[in-house]
Amino acid sequence: MARSSAEDMELRKACSAAIAGAGGKEEEIVLSIRVAKGRGIFEKLGRLAEPRVLAVSTKRSARNEKTKAFIRVLKYSSGAGLEPAKLYKLKHLTKLEVVTNDPSGCTFFMGFDNLRSQSVAPPQWTMRNIDDRNRLLFCILNLCKEILARLPKVNGIDIVELALWAKDNTPAVITTQVTTTQESNQDGATVTVVTEREVQVVSVEKDLLVSHAEEEEEDMESMKSLLSMYLMGIGETEAFSERMKQELLALEATNVYSLLEAEPLLDEVVQGLDAATLCIDDIDEWLQIFNVKLRHMREDIASIESRNNNMELLSDNCKGLVDELDGLLNKLSIPPEYSAILTTGSFEEKRMLKHVEACEWLSTALHSLQASNMEPCYANMRAVRERHDELEKLKAIFIKRATDFLRNYFSTLADFMLTDKSYFAQFRGQLKRPDHADLRFKCRTYARLLQHLKSLDRSSLVPLRKAYCQSLNLLLRREAREFSNELRSSTKIPRNPPGWLEGSSNSNDTSMVSEAYSNMLKIFIPLLVDESSFFAHFMCFEGIDNKDDDDDDLGIMDPDGNDDKPETTSSELGALNEALKDLLDGIQEDFYALIDWAWKVDPLRCISMYGLTERYLSGQKTDAAGFVRKLLDDLRSKIISQFNKFIDEVCHQIERNERNVRPPIGVLSYMTKFENLASRMEHNIQGQSRDMVDKAYSKLVGAMFNTLEKIAETDSKSFDIVLIENYAAFQNSLYELANAVSSLAKFYHLASESYEQACTRLCNSVINLQFDKLISFHQKVDELRLRCGKSNEEIPFQQGLSKADLRKVLKYSLTGIDRSFGLMYKKLVKSLSTEELLPSIWIKCKKEFLDKYAAFVEMVLKIYGNEPVTPVAEMKELIASL
Template sequence: MARSSADDLDLRNQCQAALESGSKVVLSIRVVETRGAAWATGGRLGRQMAKPRVLAITTKIASPGEKAKAFLHVLKYSSGGVLELAKDYKLKHLSKMEVNANDPSGCTFILGFDNLRSQSVAPSLWTMRNKDDRNRLLVSLLNMCRDLQDRLPKVVGIDIVEMALWAKDNTPAVSSKASTAATATEAAEAAASTMEDGPTITSEDYSNVAVTRDLVSHAEEEDMEALLDAYVMGIGEAEQFSERLRRELLALEAANVHALLENEPLVEEVLKGLDAASLCVEDMDEWLRIFNVKLRHMREDIESIESRNNKLELQSVNNMALLKELEKLLVHLRIPTEVEECLIGDSFDDAQIGQILESCEWLSGALRALVQNIDPCYVNMRAVKEKRGELEILKSSFVTLASEFLRCFFSKLVDFMINDLSHFSQKGQLKVPDHNELKHKCMTHARILQILKFLDKRCLVPLRKVYCHSLNLLLRREAREFSNELRASIKTPKNPQGWLEITSNASQSANSVDTSSVTNAYFKMLSIFVPLLVDESSFFAYFMGFGVTTLVFPDSSNDMNKDFGTMDNDEWECVQISPDDLDSLNAALRDLLDGIQEDFYAVLDWAGKIDPLRCISLHGITENYLSEQKSDTSGFVRMLLSELLTRISLQFGKFVDETCHQIERNERNAKQTGVLSYITKFAILATRMEQYIQGQSRELVDMAYTKIVNVMFVTLERISQADPKYPDIVLIENYAAFQNSLYDLANVVPTLAKFYHQASESYEKACTNHINMVIYIQFEKLFTFAQKIEDSMYTLSPEEIPFQVGLSKADLRKILKSSLSSVDKAIVGMSKRLQKNFTSEELLPSLWDKCKKQFADKYESFTRLVAKVYPSENIPSGTEMRDLLASM
């Protein structure tokens, strides 16, 4: 029988830990909780969901001397597998214990409590693992209710006699001091009490159930009475009925004994047969033991024979495999005579290139096979070490001979081209460099370089230096001859003077000179040599194996007939360069192309001296070429173009600085009147600069505009301060001329539009200052008096001002008489004074309109002050003054 969970000490300790301190666990047992359909309300079936639970019966004493209280706790398992309290009930409210009739096993029961608030909720069904667990729990509940609560719950559907018998069988014997007669008497009294009041159960300890009285329900008591009534059958005395039962029992026992005696011969025959069968079984067992020993010895012999056969077979297989491996090893260790003679020979003629390549292929394969194809256990063999040494010596000899051959080949090939004068530009004839034949001859030995890279990568470094040094001489010679002949073939005008030192007619003639040939020459230099340099860089990377990662031997017949010199740049770029080789490639390209930039600089400086403004178009052309160079092999070309951009910016910056210097030098000349020369000539300069913008040179021109215009405005302000009497006239005329000359360009150039608005603001400011000066000269007394009134209003009320010294009504009348008695003449004088010293007559109408408006505004402000401070005085209104001004 499986152990009951009620005896699980660990479960009891867990329950004790989950409950309050002070509570003593009497019994803990595992159950399954469900909801019964029979108890669902509304005629609906409840959910049948089983949940594992633990029921624990505890006692708790609140204070010493008080009676203990009993509780029934329901505990559930949390997500972490730890017991936690779900519900608890007081046993004093336990009113009913009923076994579920729908469960044929009898392990499902219901506990009813009289204090449940909602009787519509179906009570829980508690299911035990077996009847022993059920009886143990129910008996413990009955004992606790009787001893602690002095009451028993109603028991429904439980065989009380069966449960009492179970309690007697499963409860340790308890010593009793009472006599047998007293026990019988007590049992009788208990039976009588059970028939009247229900079952009575005693308990020595709440964990061990001991039933001393019969547990009989009321229904069973009625059944027993009916049975007794049936058996009485007219008999009045119990002793007679007992005697009758005793006689019947004796008769039945005598009949059983007689039947056994009659069957004795048959039993003896069966026993004899069993003895004979036992002897046969013993003989059979002895024979089986003998056969088992023989079979074991035979099995051991067979295993020994199989083991020896397996070893012999394994040895045979190993010997065959060893022979095959030795044959393969001998193949790897054998060096063909023709290969050795070919690799150590010093002839690299075109006719022998194919044989050399085949020998190199064999050598590379042999070296690779010694590393990859030979088992590691053979590596330390003496024969393998000696053969590896021979292959290394052969490889070293071939690398040395091949490297020396290629060094001489590169030098002789380039020297031959340098000595051929028809290859370079000559007087009256520009020669575009053509390296197709050089590339074709180099590519005939490309496979040797590829093999050298695989055999010994270090040998490529000196070869690359020799190739770069030789080709660098050729490229620099080609660029120098081309640059010299390019400049000599172009007729250029004389260098113009500074743009501010030229008269108007001379400047027009100078600006009309076409210098586009300078730009075309620079463009031609870039269009020929930049693709050439990029192509040479890509070919160098391909030819010198910077992008080759595996050893490939293409078909020699196809490669030899292919025109490598006509391959596009994209074909050279078909192999990606690894990041590790990129730094080495850039260093090699610097050796290959370094020094050629001097010829580009010469063309650039020559073009800048002829026409500095052409630097703008040169800058745009260079930026366009730079944006197209994105490949890994064009690193030096990108650097060259970047240096050209920097040189162009510096050269153009010198021109801008010289222009600013000429503007500043104009300040030290004689007294300036009218429009300054650089104001009008700047528009001519800006127009030419806009014509030369190409590509992305907008930023370069905008920086020049910013620097020149700032210097122009600062110089203009200084020149205006040289005339302390009429400084604003110079500003008005020059700012107006600046706006008129740049109106069209400012609409399309944002930078010039910014300076246009700046000049407009300065023009308005200078106009306001000059008009205020003219007005105050003609009406100084009137507006001085108005200023005094405004100053007094900060500290005095309008009523107190007429009583101040110099601000009385008499003073007001005196000022009005002197200023407004002949106001028309004063306005005419103001107009004449405004026209004085102006050289630009086209500005006068707009200035006179601004002057009349500003004077009318000031006069209206004066009339408002007078009306506020001197309300009784009558003066001409602002409307009358505006009408007078409009009529003049």
């Protein structure tokens, strides 16, 4: 079994150091163990559990000498060290429950009765194994039994199984939970002294198993009772009854004899009883008299006690009423110093602490006077209502003063930077990121004030957000414009940028255009994201989590010293996006201008700019950076539009060849120069811009092939020749690039198929021209066999298909075959403008003729029997020798 993290002393020392650094120097670590933090919704979204360390600690109060217990949650910081994250008091623990959805049983959650919101899920943890889970739960139960004298509610855990586990693993449990000391006796032997917590482990075990022991004891008593009843019925009951009757008769006879002997004594006793009766009668009369007196006395005492109780009750009620009235007067009283701060005075930085204190008091006073927080009888009191109205007026006066000041303050917030010429002069030649540190420092002064304004009146922040956005929007747009202008002016571009059909050279390199756009994104996208996040947190928008943003930490703390950040909701996400639009709207025009400038220099740089935009877009979230994501999406659309505009222009230039080309046609210029354009496009591909380039290839090649088909159709005689020469030129120029790019390989194969089809048609036309009678004879036979259903025996008797006709066709077609092939070769040489294609086409032409001749010979052998015809092998040797 692997060693438990509860036995890791280094982990315990690290936890002690982290807790001591957070102000818990007097706390003693009882148990520290590694766990994993997890909730059900993270598991559904596929998110990983976060590693945490749970530390159970105790602290002895020096004032009342009571021991307090805590459960601390520690997380790993960026430096791999531990730092406190959460603190739970053990006295608020009400429930321990194992999650049934986890089949391993290692996941459980703890319920506390002091959670601020019932909608907040209780803390849930996942242990590494069952032993670690039992060790932690048993430690918590021990402390509850020892310190609180009670146990929390336990669900989903077999108590008997837990007790048995504790019994089997008592040394391990005591090692993690109990402090032991070693002493040496006189003989030198080491004696281990177990402190009081070891006894508590056994005590908890006994408490868990007490119900089971009581049940066994009751069962034993029942068995003994039944056994005794059963034994009484064994023996001779009739003999026993007879003996008892005899003894009874003997006793009665003895009693009668004794009475007869004692008659004189009885007379004396009777006389004594008569005298005693007379005395008793006298005593009875006296008792009746005393009873009447005592009854009157009891009535007087009861009356006195009743009056005394009423007086005590009245005194207690008066005392409680005075205390209650004192508390109510404290709630209703308005401290004059707070009233003065809220209604008069300036909002200088040195007075902000007093304003914050006054706001906190005002919020607390209004909250305490709400009907839900008071007794119904007090809520309807005139004094309470009047004081509540006074507080509302005081709140309205303060909110108006604060909003007027902040609105004017935010309106002029960026003026000192806009009027500073040296600030914008720094962009000339340096191109560094704008520095807003002074601006944010001025904003942080009023961060707590905005937080309290939101708690007092949420609607008061609307005009403040508007003023802040308008002021900062002017600054951001000016910075973007200056930066964009400096980028364009400082970028050296070639005097004669390459055309789309020209290859790029070192003198015509336009990569600096993409670098300028990359610098614009690298500087301003993080800046806009930071400004959006800062604005969302500074203006108290809910639903924005800025835990990892050190620049956006406004230092807002609650009275207990914890970070006072809003809970994660999505209720204000729409309002935030609208505000961000006011904050950043208009800045996209400088990005558009940079894209247009780059497009004019080299339209193919849109490919690299598209890849850069996609890379930034994939790293943006949708909460505080929602407008930045929309800006990048608009930039991407702008780049796609400009690139498509360029592709449309290229396609238009290709289609104009249809009107300008005149026979002889030859190889069209764009068929061979497309390779230059494709090479430049491939050189500019970055990231995810592959799809955009592939779509452009489809559009360009489609226009090229369609235009080629239309041009070839203008001259039916040279239709196949035009296709063969152009498709061959396209394949030759694109061969190397098609081997490296799969999308271009598809068009290469398409051109290859069209080339083969054109070659086949050309060869067939040349063969049909020289051997028309042979081909025509074969076609007539096939037509009779397939369409008319004539049998092989009937065909030789048809007109024009007799054996004599066959001999004439053979003699006409095969006599002087070398001359016929010479004419075919001259026809191909005359038709083709490039000699490189002639050998392959001539070989294909021979193959096509041999295929047709083989089919003709097979037909003759089936239908005409032993008619003399040159064998296929002999014809093949003859053609090969030509």
